[in-house]
Amino acid sequence: MNAKITLAVAALAVAGCAALQPLPSSQELDAQAAAMMKASFRDQGIAKVDRLNQDLGQKACSSDHSPDDRAAAQIRDAALASVKWPASGQYLGDWKEGEKIAQNGRGGTWTDAAGSVNGGGCYNCHQIGKAELSFGTIGPSLYQYGKLRGVTDPVDPKSAAIVQYTWAKLWNSKAYEACSNMPRFGHAGVLDETQIRHLMALLLDPKSPVNQ
Numbered sequence: 001m002n003a004k005i006t007l008a009v010a011a012l013a014v015a016g017c018a019a020l021q022p023l024p025s026s027q028e029l030d031a032q033a034a035a036m037m038k039a040s041f042r043d044q045g046i047a048k049v050d051r052l053n054q055d056l057g058q059k060a061c062s063s064d065h066s067p068d069d070r071a072a073a074q075i076r077d078a079a080l081a082s083v084k085w086p087a088s089g090q091y092l093g094d095w096k097e098g099e100k101i102a103q104n105g106r107g108g109t110w111t112d113a114a115g116s117v118n119g120g121g122c123y124n125c126h127q128i129g130k131a132e133l134s135f136g137t138i139g140p141s142l143y144q145y146g147k148l149r150g151v152t153d154p155v156d157p158k159s160a161a162i163v164q165y166t167w168a169k170l171w172n173s174k175a176y177e178a179c180s181n182m183p184r185f186g187h188a189g190v191l192d193e194t195q196i197r198h199l200m201a202l203l204l205d206p207k208s209p210v211n212q
Contacts, residue, residue, distance in 0.1 A: 045110035061179035072178035079174035082187055083167070091163050091200050092154050095210075098202030101195050102128055108190065118190050120199060125182070128202070129209050139182065146204040147211040154204045166203060170196050 024032070034052075041049050057075040060067040067075065104119025106112075122128055125139035145166075151159045168175045171186035185191040191199070202208050 046108075046112055046114050046116075047110035057174050057178060067178060075174055075178040076176065079172040079178075079184075079187070080168060080176075083171045083175060084186060084193070085164075085167065086193055086197065091167055091197060092205060093194060093197035093201045095198070095201040095205045095208035097195075098198035098200070098208070099129070101191070101198055102202060117195075120185065120191060120195070121183075122199070130212070131209065142203060142210065144211055146206065146208070151204050151211075152206055154200075159204075163200070163204065166200060167196070170199060 037052055038049060041052065043049055054062065056078060060071050060075060066072075101120045102122035105121030105124055107116060107118025122142075123132060123135045125136040127135045127137075127141040127143050128145075130143055146154070146162075149162045151162055153159060154163055165176070169182070170191075172184045173180040173182035174184065183190055185199075186193070186196055202210055205211065
């Protein structure tokens with residue numbers, strides 16, 4: 001038999017055998033992908049491999065299809081239940097400090113020392129102040145955030161709903177949008193309660209340049 005014909009027959013035989021092999025299920029593929037991811041990383045400084053562990057919302061929102069209404073509601077409910085309200089009952093801090101946090105995008109990298117103070121990096125995704133010329137557009141503009149929502153006095157009970165909504169959104173953004181891309185600042189330990197209070201002031205204090 002011609003050598004070329006022999007090779008062709010052998011190739012077809014191998015292909016036929018391969019075609020008989022069952023295709024892996026989506027669950028098996030997911031498990032293989034997860035194993036590959038974990039094998040590709042190691043603990044380094046404050047960055048631990050456990051960052052790869054996904055909760056309910058992360059698993060559902062990193063799928064190839066969006067969660068259905070029931071799953072989305074479960075994610076939102078769990079996120080809202082996880083919100084820690086200010087222990088002092090005081091929601092607003094100093095807007096000047098809030099501006100510094102919004103401008104600061106540092107933190108969370110393996111080179112940072114344990115206990116390092118993180119920034120919020122808010123301008124990476126949002127317009128906040130009118131004077132800021134460089135900002136991201138992944139998220140909506142937050143300029144005049146409090147003013148547009150009628151917050152003239154954040155302590156006034158009439159403003160309670162928007163104040164609490166804003167706090168929950170900063171603490172765990174999935175409380176209102178199951179697959180939100182916004183960092184879960186409080187839930188993930190990126191920012192502490194004091195820092196979130198300062199960001200609250202930046203957004204809601206009538207004296208903040210955001211609301212001018």
